[in-house]
Amino acid sequence: MAESRENPTAKLELELRRGALVLAVLSQLREPQYGYSLRQALAQRGMPIEEGTLYPLLRRLDGQGVLASAWRIEDGPPRRYYHLNDAGEALLAELTATWGALVGTMAGLLEGSGT
C-alpha cells in the first residue's frame, strides 16, 4: 500500500523524537517525579510529550524493572512517584553513551553531506 505523501516532515520529525523519548524520560528521573511534574519538566526543556504517551511509557519502564515507584502524598492528592533504580541508572549510562556516539556519527554524516 502506498504511504500518504502529505507532509512527511511532521511524521518523520515525530519518529525522530520518539526514538529519543526513553532516554529523555530516564534522564529526568534521577530525582523522584510523578507523571505530570515529569511532563512539565520535559516540556520546559523543549521535549513536550503527550500524557497519553508518557504514562504508558512510565508503566512499561516500571514493568521492565528499570524504575522504582511508590504512592506518596506531598501537598496535594496521592501521586505515584517514579525514580531510577540501580538497573535504571545502568541503562541510562549505557543509553547516554550510545546517544553520544550516535550524535557524533550523525554530525560527521551531516557535515559530510554539506560539503
Added chain:
Amino acid sequence: MNANDVIESYVVDVMRRLPGKDRNGIGLELRGLLTEMLDDRAQREGRAADDAMVLGLLHDFGTPAGIAARYRPPGLVIIPAEQTRSFALLSLGGIGLQWALTLPRVFQGQPASAWWFSWGLGSLWWPGFLVMMALVAVGVRELGLARPAWRPRGVDPDRIDRKTFGIGFAWFVIGAVFMTCLPWIIGQLPDPLPRVFAFDPAFLRWRAPPVVLLWLLAFVNLGVVYRQGRWSPPTRWLEIGIHLAFLALLAWWLADGALFLARSTNDGARGGIALAALFIALDLVLKLYRRRTRIHPPKIATG
C-alpha cells in the same frame, strides 16, 4: 454532575478496557493526571472549571479505547503485512470460484434468494477458514514448535535434479501411455465395466487425438530439459505454450459434447477435467508471476 464525576466516569471507561491487575493503579494515576490538567487549564483561562471545559479536555485527551490501547503491549500480528495482499487475493479468489461454480444454478431456475442464503453467503466459510489457519500458524510460531527452515539456495533455480526429474518424467510417460490405451483397456474389462466406461465415439474420433500430440510435444520439451540438465528460456516458454494449449483443449472437451456414453460417468469425468484445468491454470499463473519478478537491467540515463 460536577467535573470530578465526569473525569471519574471517563477513567472507569478506560479501566474497563484494561487487564484486571493493572486497572486500579492506572485508574488512580489517570484520575490524578486529568484533575491536574483540568486545574491547569482553569488557571490558564482564569475561570472555574465547568462542564464545557472538562468535556473539551477529555475530547483532546482521546477516546477511552485509544487511551487503554496505549497501556497494552503490541498485539500479535495474525496476517503479516507482506502476506496481506496474497491473503486478500486468496480469500476473494476462493469466494469468486465458489460463486462461479454455483451461480449458474440461478440461471437454471434456482431462486436467487435460495442461492444467496446457501452458497452465496455460505462461501464466506473460506476466508474464515484462512483466518483460522493463520491463527494456528501464529500459535505454532509463538509456542516455538516450528522454526523458519529457509536457507539461501546454493544453485541456480533453473538447474534440475536429474534423478527426481527423471522419476517424474517417467511417471508422466506411464500416465500418458495408460490414458492413450484406456479405450482398449476398458474393452478388456469384465461386464458391466465396458458399458459404464464406454467412450463417446465422436469424442474418440475428433476431440481426443490432439491430446496425444500435446503429450508428444511435452515429452520432447522435457527430454531436452533432462538432457541439458536445466531449464532454458525457450523450454520455459514452450512449457507455458503447451499448458495454454492443454487448457484450450480441456475447455473444448468441457464445452462440446460428451466424453462417455453413460451420463454419471460423463459427469464425473467432466468434474475431473474441470479440476485438472484449474490446476493447470493455477500453475500457469504461478509460472508467469515468477517470471515477472525477475531482475531486469536498469534504464541507464544518457546525456
